[in-house]
Amino acid sequence: MPCYILTDKAQDKRFFKKTLLDPIFYETPSALISALRKVKNGQVVILDSTIRGFNKAGLKTAQLIRQKDPDAQLIMISDNASLVGQCFEAQVGFLDFIIKQDFSSAFLDRLLRAIAKANLNLRRILELRPIPIRLPHGKTSKVFDLTRVIYITTDKGTHHLFVHEADRLSRIHASMASIPDCHDSLFQIHASFTINIAYLHDYDCGTHIVTMVTGHRLPVSRLYAGALREALRWPTAKKGVPIWSSQQVAVSNPPAAVE
Template sequence: MACYILTDNTRDRRYFKRVLVDPYFYETPSAIIHALGRLKKGQVVILDSSIRGFESAGLQTAQLIRQHDPDAQLIMISDNATMAARCFEAQIGLLDFIIKKELSPSFFDRLLRAIAKANLNLRRIFELRPIPIRLPDGATTRVFDLTRIVYFTTDSGSHHLFVHETNHLTRIRANLRDLESVHSNLYRVHASYVINIAFLHTYQPHDHALTMVTGHRIPVSRNYSVALRKALRWPSPYRGLPQPIY
């Protein structure tokens, strides 16, 4: 996963590039804040406490980031050990405060462990957070949690649908054609089925079928197979449930 790094130290950037998989560097607080403002919330951010001689620049940047993103995983690095107390007293929810120690192997070991923990925290956040969606139900609408919906199917001979949730079945008055516009994770795969692609386990194109993580096997018609294949090549940005395997 990408890491967004605030540092104006050329040497540090050179070492980070060798160790980190996907680093993005910014030399000023305004630059990194602007960049994060264009991304979805919940990013891994590494901040050098001192920027251009201002010892509290990293702390002040962390405070601004925290105001706008409660899910951001903030890691502070510093040459000054006395900054640790100031950072934790500020109650900005730092994941870790790491002394550089000339960028020793122990520093990078701790940094990589902090990044791994940050990514784990983000996965847990997204897994536990509901995603409310509003579905039509006749002349009114009803709110459901997308993270619990596996698929929809028609109620044969009626103008109703069944909403198949992980542990519940609900009947609503609606049409399948109206569902895809509700959320990008809802895909029509058959005249009688719409799936939540986040619950897709395997797709068997030769059998014209797919299997959900719940074990349900659902037919896939040729009319909708092209869109499904495209979706699997370009995964949905939605996070929080098992990703497609094919």
Template sequence: MPCYVLTDSGIARRYLKKVLVNPVFFETPSALLHALGRVKKGQVVLLDSTVRGFATAGLQTAQLIRQHDPDAQLIMMSEDASMATRCFEAQVGLLDFIIKQEYSASFFDRLIRAVSKANLNLKRILDLRPEPIRLPDGRTSRLFDLTRIVYFSTDSGSHHIFVHEIDRQRRIRTSMKELAERHSNLYRVHASYIINIAYLNSYEPGERSLTMVTGHQVPVSRHYAGSLRNALRWPNAKRALTEPIRLN
């Protein structure tokens, strides 16, 4: 996940490029706000408190971001320790306030920990937030929560699909082909099975089966094994086919 950085300091950019995995730099608040307006909400943002000589530029930018994005993970860096009090009083919900200390080792250590925590917070937010998905059911459709769907199954040749959710099972009338096209998380792994890849725990190519986080075993057919392999983005294409892939 990228880290959006507001700073007009060339020195800061040089140092931050060495420690941040995917930094995207902006020299003005307007450029940063424009970029954030074009991506989904819930981003990691690192703000320099002073920009172009304005001591409160970072704080004012944080206030504008917070108005439109309650999930944004905001981190402030500053040479002025007193700015921490002003940020607290402004109630912009900073994840951390870090004193630069001439870009010391302790500064970078705290920054890395703050960014890691920010990414973890965003993952938790997404995991807990329902994601509505409307699935076809005969001549109508039904609303489901994608985050609760583990996999789909059907009898060969039937249009009756069983929706296996975390705590229950429901049935709809549609085709497997149409289901697989409904969301990028839905992967067909067999003529009779579609999985929600977010629930995938491990895949054992040698046994042509996979295990979901819930413990359910799902078969994988040779026909769909290639697309599943691409979806998992295996780091080594020459990995032995008998070696299981663990995702947890």
């Protein structure tokens, strides 16, 4: 993931080019802010506290960024330790304030740890944020949070489906064939089952069974098995041997009443 860096110092640029994978430099606050407006929220931003002799340039820039982007991960670097208090009193939400110390190994170590923490924070933000999707429901549609949909199954003998979520069970009037078109994460594995791949824990291609992180075991029809492996880029495995296992966290709350 790129790091957006505000600095007008040639020495800083040389250092970051050598130590960071994808630094993008800006010498003025206006140039940085203009660039951030063109990308999605939630970027890692490193700000030099002093730009062109103005020792509050980094802080003022951080305040402007925060007004637009509540998810931005802001890291301040400075030669002036006296600015620490001012930066954190401003309540902008800095991830860290790092004294340059002539680009010592201690500075580099702390900077890399701050960037790693920033990227972890952004991943968590994305994972926890609801993803609204519309599933067909008769002549209308019904909104669900994709991050809570585990799998969908047919209500036998009817034209309805059951949507199994983390903490509830909902019923919609729809055909199973129409569900995978609603989102790429919804993948049909059987005439009676569509799963949210994000909740897939294990697939045994020998027995044609998927296990969800909730512990539910669902059959995979031979009609869909090849497409499932291709979609997830799974290699061919020996009969009876699981070929993939995720690190998803199991959902502890069982489905409740049908809505």
